[in-house]
Amino acid sequence: MAVETHVSVGQEAASLADAGLDTREKSLLERTFGNQAFWVTVALAVICGVMSYWEPVFATEDNFFNITRNFAFIGVMALGMTPVIITGGIDLSVGSTMGLVAIVCGLVLLKQPIDYMPDWWNAATWTHSWWMAVMLGLLAGALVGWVNGVLIAFVGLPPFVVTLGMLSAVRSLAVILSQNRMLYAFRPDQAATFKQIGGGENFGMALVGGFRLSNPFLILVILTLALGLVLKMSSWGRHILAIGGNEQAANLTGVPVKRVKVGAYVLCSLSAALAAILSVGWSGSANNSLGQSYELLAIASAVIGGANLMGGEGTAYGAFIGSALIFVIRNSLLMAGVDSNWQGLFVGAFIVLAVVLEKVRGRRRE
Amino acid sequence: MPVLELQGITKHFGAIHALTGVDMSLEPGEALGLMGDNGAGKSTLVKIIAGNFPPTGGEIRIDGQPVQFSKPVEAREKGIEIVYQDLALCNNLTAAANVFLGREIKSGIGPIRWLNHAAMVKRAGQLFAELKSETRPRHLVRQMSGGQRQAVAIARTRLSNPKIVLMDEPTAAISVRQVAEVLDLIRRLREHGIGVVLISHRMPDVFAVCDRVMVMRRGRKVADKMIKDSSPEEVTGLITGAIHGG
Ligand SMILES: Nc1ncnc2c1ncn2[C@@H]1O[C@H](COP(=O)(O)OP(=O)(O)OP(=O)(O)O)[C@@H](O)[C@H]1O
Ligand SMILES: [Mg+2]
Numbered sequence: 229m230a231v232e233t234h235v236s237v238g239q240e241a242a243s244l245a246d247a248g249l250d251t252r253e254k255s256l257l258e259r260t261f262g263n264q265a266f267w268v269t270v271a272l273a274v275i276c277g278v279m280s281y282w283e284p285v286f287a288t289e290d291n292f293f294n295i296t297r298n299f300a301f302i303g304v305m306a307l308g309m310t311p312v313i314i315t316g317g318i319d320l321s322v323g324s325t326m327g328l329v330a331i332v333c334g335l336v337l338l339k340q341p342i343d344y345m346p347d348w349w350n351a352a353t354w355t356h357s358w359w360m361a362v363m364l365g366l367l368a369g370a371l372v373g374w375v376n377g378v379l380i381a382f383v384g385l386p387p388f389v390v391t392l393g394m395l396s397a398v399r400s401l402a403v404i405l406s407q408n409r410m411l412y413a414f415r416p417d418q419a420a421t422f423k424q425i426g427g428g429e430n431f432g433m434a435l436v437g438g439f440r441l442s443n444p445f446l447i448l449v450i451l452t453l454a455l456g457l458v459l460k461m462s463s464w465g466r467h468i469l470a471i472g473g474n475e476q477a478a479n480l481t482g483v484p485v486k487r488v489k490v491g492a493y494v495l496c497s498l499s500a501a502l503a504a505i506l507s508v509g510w511s512g513s514a515n516n517s518l519g520q521s522y523e524l525l526a527i528a529s530a531v532i533g534g535a536n537l538m539g540g541e542g543t544a545y546g547a548f549i550g551s552a553l554i555f556v557i558r559n560s561l562l563m564a565g566v567d568s569n570w571q572g573l574f575v576g577a578f579i580v581l582a583v584v585l586e587k588v589r590g591r592r593r594e
Numbered sequence: 595m596p597v598l599e600l601q602g603i604t605k606h607f608g609a610i611h612a613l614t615g616v617d618m619s620l621e622p623g624e625a626l627g628l629m630g631d632n633g634a635g636k637s638t639l640v641k642i643i644a645g646n647f648p649p650t651g652g653e654i655r656i657d658g659q660p661v662q663f664s665k666p667v668e669a670r671e672k673g674i675e676i677v678y679q680d681l682a683l684c685n686n687l688t689a690a691a692n693v694f695l696g697r698e699i700k701s702g703i704g705p706i707r708w709l710n711h712a713a714m715v716k717r718a719g720q721l722f723a724e725l726k727s728e729t730r731p732r733h734l735v736r737q738m739s740g741g742q743r744q745a746v747a748i749a750r751t752r753l754s755n756p757k758i759v760l761m762d763e764p765t766a767a768i769s770v771r772q773v774a775e776v777l778d779l780i781r782r783l784r785e786h787g788i789g790v791v792l793i794s795h796r797m798p799d800v801f802a803v804c805d806r807v808m809v810m811r812r813g814r815k816v817a818d819k820m821i822k823d824s825s826p827e828e829v830t831g832l833i834t835g836a837i838h839g840g
Contacts, residue, residue, distance in 0.1 A: 461708040463698045466687075470695055473684030480646065480682045481750070482667040482696030540686035 264534035264585060265546040272553050275560060283563045291559070293429075293440050297510070299555035300444035301503045302522060306529035306547035307448075307455050308499025311492040313530050314459075315471045316539025317380065317387035319493060321394035322500035322526055325372045326519025327402040329365045329504035334411030334514025336361040337419050356415055358422040362505055369501025370494050372398055377490030395523065402516040412513035419512070426509020444506045448548065451499075455544035468492060472539030500526075528575055529554055532582040554578070595658055597622045597757050597789045598643065603652035605638055605813075612638040614813045616652070620758065620789040625780055627800035627821070628793045630810035631833055636793045637679050639810070640760040643791075644676040645669030656757070667696070673757035677764050679793075681747040683735045689742070690718035690731035693749045721749040726775045740767030748776065758789045765799055777803045797826045809833055 260266050280287035305322050312319050335342055337358070341350035349355050372394065379390045414422075424432070428443045459465035467488045470478040479485045500519070508514050531537060532553060533546025557578070558571050596619040605613040613635045620626055628636050642649050645663030654661050656672050663669045666676075683692050694714045700707040718731040727745035735743060744767055751759050761780070765773045773796075780803045783790050794800050800807055801821060809817040809832040817832045831837030 463700065463707075463709060466691060466695075466698060466709060470684045470687060470691075473686035474682070477682035477684055478695065480666050480678065482665075482670065540684075 262589060264532075264582070264589070265543060265549050267585075268533055268546070268549045268553050272549065272556060275553075275556055279556075279560050279563065283560075286560070286563060289440065293442060295555055295559050296445040297442035298559075299551045300442065300448040301507050302525045302529055302555070303448040303548055303551040304444070304451060304499050304503045304506070305522060305526035306533070306551045307451050307544055308496040309526045309530045310455065310535055310542045310544060310547045311459070311465075311468045312387075312496045313527070313535040313537060314468050314539060314542040315489055315492055316475070317489070317492070318391065318527065318537070319373075319376065319496045320388070320391040320523045320527075321372060321376060321398055322496060323519035323522040323524075324395045324398035324402065325369055325497050325500040326504040326507070326522060327516050328372065328398050328405070329369050329501040330508045330514040330518040331402045331406045331411065331516050332368045333361040333365045333422070333505055333508050334414075335405065336364055337414040337422060337514075338411055339413045339415050356418060358418045358425075361418070361422055362425075365505050366498060366501050369497045369504075371497075373494035373497025374490065376497065377493035380493065381486040381489035399516070399520075406514070406516045408516065410513060410515050414512075423509045423512055426506035427512070442510075444510065447502070447506065452544045452548045455547075459544060464488060464491065469540060472536075472541070525551070525554060525575070528579045528582075531586075532578055534582075534586075536586055537583065550582075596620055596655075597657060599653075599655040599658075600639075600643070601653045601655070603639065603642060603654070604650045605635075605642060605647075606650045612813055613642075613649070616810070616813075616815050618808060618815070618818075620791065622757070622789055623784050623787040624806065625784050625790040625792060625804045627804035627807040628791055628810065629795070629797075629800060629807060629829060629833055633812075634810040635813040636810055637762055640676060640762055640791060640793065641678075643669070643758075644674055644760055670754070673754070674760065675751035675754065675756040675758070676760040677744075677747045677751060677762060679762040679766075681743055683743055683746060685736040686734065688732050688734055689722070689729055689738070689746045689749075690715045692735055692746050693718045693721065693731075693753070695750075697753060717753075718749060721752050724752070725749065725772075725779065727772060741769055741772050744768050744776075745772070748779070756788060758791070759783055760791045760793075762793045763795065764792070765794060765796060773799065797829065800829075801826060811835060 276286070285291060305326075309319060309322065336356055338356075354360065376391055376394055379385050380387050426444060429440050431443060431446060459468065467478065467483045467485075470481075470483055471485055471488060475485060504518060507518060529551035530542060530547045531550070533543065533548070533550030535542030535546055554575055557574055561571055561574065562568060598618070598620040600616060600618040603613055603616040603618075604611075616635075616639060618626075618639075628639070630636050641647060643654065645666045645668050648662065648664070656674075661672060663672075684695065687695070690711075691714070699710045699713045699717070701710045701713075702708055715731040722729040722731065722745055725745050725748060727742060729738065729742040729745045735746060738746070744764060748761075748764055764776050768776070777799060780790050780792060784803075792800065792804060804821055806818065806820055807824060807829055808815060809829060811833070816838070817829075819828075828837060
């Protein structure tokens with residue numbers, strides 16, 4: 229529950245008179261124990277504890293660096309997915325959006341000329357700079373989100389159908405644009421900077437004690453704080469929650485429901501675009517199959533962290549910790565020698581478990 | 595001059611004729627009781643005034659000026675506040691958040707604005723106190739009683755300085771004590787020159803605070819009488835159709 233839990237006490241004049249009558253004011257403890265993200269955090273700590281005991285490799289700095297980087301990509305997408313889920317929507321197209329954005333970045337950075345682009349584009353140098361790759365990548369992402377948002381909010385189509393269609397269409401676009409090649413022969417100078425963004429660590433700074441954190445993970449941490457702040461402190465965040473609670477009421481009280489929804493879908497696709505940019509930088513190549521089935525992981529992360537698929541609930545921290553849990557479980561299974569083909573089964577079971585927990589909590593609330 | 599005039603308001607939902615040629619006027623400081631059986635078209639009429647949907651035909655005038663609202667915010671900007679019959683609340687938000695939904699208090703530096711939770715909680719608390727309601731600003735609406743929810747919906751109308759307040763069954767779910775507070779509020783609104791339309795099925799409420807009563811039946815206005823010239827028996831007859839208005 230991101231909203232309104234820790235508001236500073238302005239005055240209590242209205243309610244002091246009947247303080248004795250009302251027992252519904254929840255204590256901090258009660259609120260914590262009713263919070264899914266809290267239990268996910270506990271589960272995560274337990275798994276990490278057990279793993280460090282059994283597999284000393286798990287607790288190494290290198291493994292920490294790797295896990296935090298690996299879940300950062302999904303974490304960033306789960307953050308973007310969260311406002312969409314809070315409004316009661318869903319975005320199935322984020323995985324495909326990653327593929328498209330990867331190809332857009334790859335094409336900008338590519339050494340060879342692209343046959344379907346005009347000569348001036350292929351000849352100029354600024355069209356192949358690292359910042360051009362970043363900008364066009366984000367633009368492509370924003371465009372996908374905008375189309376999703378307009379079809380859902382203004383045309384009134386169901387989010388599931390629109391983004392399912394987009395999942396197919398955008399992936400196809402990525403394949404067409406890449407002419408079904410993997411792109412890796414980048415211009416060395418520009419690609420170096422680009423790769424530094426997603427592949428670097430500590431934002432290029434030296435940290436005390438030589439501790440290492442990947443750039444993607446640092447970006448995830450910053451974005452988690454930013455989204456948490458936006459959901460709690462901005463009217464946009466308030467409106468996102470209101471739409472999920474009662475869209476009709478939000479509309480009647482003057483919330484610009486349609487605009488807010490488009491914003492949520494644009495933000496969601498932008499987060500997928502950012503994940504793709506980081507991922508291409510890290511791997512050094514652009515593949516049109518990037519992000520396949522990641523929509524599932526992003527949605528699962530948000531839901532495991534407490535976002536309610538029926539709308540009205542979800543937090544930034546939940547998305548963060550949900551994605552962490554999924555990746556730590558994957559990592560632990562790998563280390564325990566479980567065949568990687570079993571991972572999907574576990575992740576699937578966790579999604580269902582999260583929804584069951586949500587139902588149980590919901591019933592207790594009524 | 596009337597603050598609100600309706601002329602020949604008609605509303606069709608497909609084949610359903612919810613309203614047929616309804617005329618109405620409301621003076622500043624006047625309380626008008628709007629009564630009628632279930633499905634008579636009372637809610638539809640006030641929703642049209644509040645800009646929820648446009649009438650199929652007819653004209654709305656505010657202070658003599660014809661108006662057309664395409665959304666509720668436009669009606670609000672013209673000084674019309676409404677308490678909806680279904681209250682229009684978000685269960686997952688607090689009472690204070692609901693009161694201020696769509697017009698949050700913000701503070702900030704330059705273009706960066708953020709929600710001022712403290713100010714909203716404080717103001718909502720004052721409004722609930724004014725209504726003598728045991729509603730806590732920071733409680734989730736989901737956990738609230740019917741009366742507390744109604745207080746939240748009514749508190750919304752007190753945020754601005756409206757010309758007209760429309761109340762669709764504001765006393766349906768509340769205790770005797772709180773009914774008295776709502777009726778008091780209506781009297782205070784009247785004293786401040788605000789026109790009030792009160793939809794209610796409770797005859798005593800209407801006879802306690804209204805100057806005039808308008809009765810609707812199957813989408814038509816069947817009577818419009820001064821309270822002092824009427825009686826509960828007569829109004830009951832008009833509502834059920836036992837008496838034909840003229
Ligand atoms: N959005 C809508 N779509 C279709 N029909 C509607 C709609 N809103 C109202 N109606 C119909 O219009 C008629 C009048 O409904 P309305 O809600 O105005 O009645 P009411 O007088 O407020 O009744 P109650 O006392 O039960 O609240 C009813 O027949 C209702 O079914
Ligand atoms: Mg009604």
